[in-house]
Amino acid sequence: MKKLTIVLALVLGGLVSLSAQAIEQRAWHKEVIGKDCKVCHDKGIKQFPSDQACLQCHDVDDLAEQTARSEEDKWQNPHNNLHYGKDLPCQECHGEHKAKKPLCSNCHTFKFDKHQE
Amino acid sequence: MSNIDLLGRRNFIKGLGAAAGVAMAAPAMAVSEKANGVKWDKEVEVLIIGSGFAGLAAAIEATRKGAKDVHIFEKMSYFGGNSAINGGLFAAPGTPMQKKEGVQDSVDRMVADQLKSGRGIADEALLRHVASHAVEALQMTIDAGAEYHPYLQQLGGHSVARTYQTTVSCGAGITQPLYKECQRIGVNIHNRSKFEGFLVGDKGEVVGVKMRQNYHFGEDQPGDVLNIRAKRGVIMATGGFAQNVDLRMAQDPTLTSEVGCTNAPGATGEGMYEMFRLGAIPVHLAHIQSGPWASPDEGGFGYVSNYSIYNFPHSMAINRLTGKRFMNEIADRKTRADAELACRDEKGDALPPILITSYKDSKQHPNTKKVIKYNVGWKFDTIEELAKHFDVPLKPLKAQIEEYNTYVKSGEDKQFGKNMTKAKDKFIEAPFTVVRLWPKVHYCQGGVQVNTKAEVKDSFTGQPIPGLYAAGEVCGGIHGVSRLGSCSIPECMVMGMTAARSMMQA
Numbered sequence: 001m002k003k004l005t006i007v008l009a010l011v012l013g014g015l016v017s018l019s020a021q022a023i024e025q026r027a028w029h030k031e032v033i034g035k036d037c038k039v040c041h042d043k044g045i046k047q048f049p050s051d052q053a054c055l056q057c058h059d060v061d062d063l064a065e066q067t068a069r070s071e072e073d074k075w076q077n078p079h080n081n082l083h084y085g086k087d088l089p090c091q092e093c094h095g096e097h098k099a100k101k102p103l104c105s106n107c108h109t110f111k112f113d114k115h116q117e
Numbered sequence: 118m119s120n121i122d123l124l125g126r127r128n129f130i131k132g133l134g135a136a137a138g139v140a141m142a143a144p145a146m147a148v149s150e151k152a153n154g155v156k157w158d159k160e161v162e163v164l165i166i167g168s169g170f171a172g173l174a175a176a177i178e179a180t181r182k183g184a185k186d187v188h189i190f191e192k193m194s195y196f197g198g199n200s201a202i203n204g205g206l207f208a209a210p211g212t213p214m215q216k217k218e219g220v221q222d223s224v225d226r227m228v229a230d231q232l233k234s235g236r237g238i239a240d241e242a243l244l245r246h247v248a249s250h251a252v253e254a255l256q257m258t259i260d261a262g263a264e265y266h267p268y269l270q271q272l273g274g275h276s277v278a279r280t281y282q283t284t285v286s287c288g289a290g291i292t293q294p295l296y297k298e299c300q301r302i303g304v305n306i307h308n309r310s311k312f313e314g315f316l317v318g319d320k321g322e323v324v325g326v327k328m329r330q331n332y333h334f335g336e337d338q339p340g341d342v343l344n345i346r347a348k349r350g351v352i353m354a355t356g357g358f359a360q361n362v363d364l365r366m367a368q369d370p371t372l373t374s375e376v377g378c379t380n381a382p383g384a385t386g387e388g389m390y391e392m393f394r395l396g397a398i399p400v401h402l403a404h405i406q407s408g409p410w411a412s413p414d415e416g417g418f419g420y421v422s423n424y425s426i427y428n429f430p431h432s433m434a435i436n437r438l439t440g441k442r443f444m445n446e447i448a449d450r451k452t453r454a455d456a457e458l459a460c461r462d463e464k465g466d467a468l469p470p471i472l473i474t475s476y477k478d479s480k481q482h483p484n485t486k487k488v489i490k491y492n493v494g495w496k497f498d499t500i501e502e503l504a505k506h507f508d509v510p511l512k513p514l515k516a517q518i519e520e521y522n523t524y525v526k527s528g529e530d531k532q533f534g535k536n537m538t539k540a541k542d543k544f545i546e547a548p549f550t551v552v553r554l555w556p557k558v559h560y561c562q563g564g565v566q567v568n569t570k571a572e573v574k575d576s577f578t579g580q581p582i583p584g585l586y587a588a589g590e591v592c593g594g595i596h597g598v599s600r601l602g603s604c605s606i607p608e609c610m611v612m613g614m615t616a617a618r619s620m621m622q623a
Binding site: 043046047048050072075082087088089091092105106107110 | 194195196197201202285287289292293308309331333336338340379382414415416417418419420486491492493
């Protein structure tokens with residue numbers, strides 16, 4: 001919980017300083033990625049990263065396991081869901097430089113408490 | 118009542134744009150050009166745009182007919198289009214399950230039901246073509262691995278039970294198996310690929326397309342545009358335009374952004390309008406259908422829509438102001454949507470009606486658990502509790518239930534003439550489950566005119582535009598004024614298969 005609070009504080013702090021900095025970055029990515037834009041922007045700086053960029057470090061099977069739900073709600077797993085299986089690109093719900101909501105919330109009221117906008 | 122953010126993420130995204138002072142990227146202007154002198158970046162055999170039912174069926178059928186290099190291009194980051202987020206309901210006449218359940222049905226009967234709902238302006242030849250091949254298309258989904266509930270449903274406007282539904286109660290129960298089948302047989306599927314116009318030969322034939330790469334929907338971030346030559350031609354399976362508020366309001370000014378919509382965000386119609394620019398014939402664009410089974414308590418199609426579709430035959434829809442029924446619960450969609458929109462309070466404000474079902478019957482469908490758990494539907498042990506919760510006058514409501522139950526017994530609905538076959542022995546009694554109803558924009562009956570070969574006709578010559586085929590919701594005129602539920606999936610599948618066959622024979 002404490003860890004979460006610290007992370008949250010970092011994120012909020014980051015949002016406030018948005019105007020001061022040109023590019024905002026997720027706190028947990030700062031340490032591992034640093035300021036090397038090309039780590040993610042594999043198609044050039046002016047383009048969005050490819051859908052494979054995040055998968056250099058993240059494994060969709062692991063993520064699906066981490067976000068698994070009960071048998072009854074198994075298809076609400078964002079990383080292995082009813083509509084798109086494991087194929088939904090990360091950037092659909094996660095933004096590095098801006099806030100995003102889960103795609104599911106277009107139509108559904110169930111929540112993802114750990115998802116960070 | 119509950120104060121739920123009905124549009125959720127959509128409004129959130131819109132809000133973000135406004136807050137940051139950033140205009141949402143306007144759709145880039147797509148324009149067709151002469152192919153003369155164009156430098157081709159890529160060449161494919163069969164080029165399909167859109168990855169819903171029609172596009173996937175076309176790709177599988179083209180491969181079965183011998184095509185070796187089939188490509189599907191999808192503008193969104195994910196595959197399946199609107200086909201991945203609907204009810205997964207598939208109507209077909211003369212199916213194995215009808216035989217098992219002893220339902221008498223035929224192509225003629227299914228076409229007759231659809232012509233009635235089409236109110237005189239449906240295309241009989243196309244309806245007959247689709248109904249005649251519906252069982253074949255159903256088989257294609259089963260062969261790919263789609264699974265269906267072991268019972269039939271009788272949807273509004275259908276004179277018999279002829280509708281299959283996937284076990285996951287969603288179109289994804291079909292798109293996911295078809296998508297995997299496409300991967301298995303070597304179809305090339307590209308996401309984030311935005312169609313930007315046709316490339317046209319000297320005789321007006323479609324010889325290729327312009328395709329933007331690394332496209333991010335709703336973002337101002339242009340990737341490179343490739344000129345792709347299509348050796349056999351192009352199949353447009355780009356869907357409807359229900360999510361394009363400007364275009365739908367141009368047809369029907371009542372369909373403002375305030376009116377909910379069940380469609381995927383990508384249903385914005387550029388492919389269709391580009392075909393019009395090329396010369397395709399626009400048909401019935403103003404006939405835009407709203408789904409009468411939708412709920413104002415969640416966004417899009419959500420969980421309630423399937424709950425209602427399943428339960429309508431053995432449920433009562435009640436006007437909360439009067440405590441009385443106000444429609445045949447299984448009339449066609451337009452009849453019901455219009456009746457629901459007329460449910461208003463004394464001031465004329467919207468008063469979403471309620472659908473009352475006996476829990477013993479509603480619980481047979483898996484979505485009932487979901488609607489209760491996620492607070493978009495409610496369970497009541499007594500009629501008093503129910504009436505109080507929705508502020509419905511108790512006495513007339515009780516009298517209505519008593520009256521309706523006599524119709525269940527006699528098999529004849531003297532109030533609204535509802536077909537009571539599926540209501541047999543299903544008396545309305547406690548405990549109850551209830552959802553609120555309010556129509557949402559669901560389907561565009563209009564689009565480009567096609568013939569039974571899925572060829573797109575030219576408005577000047579009346580002849581097919583060479584090299585161009587279309588299938589699915591992007592086509593218009595097939596269903597007339599109001600499409601019957603569960604008739605779009607067979608249409609998309611059959612016309613996708615048809616387009617592939619025509620192209621491979623051409």
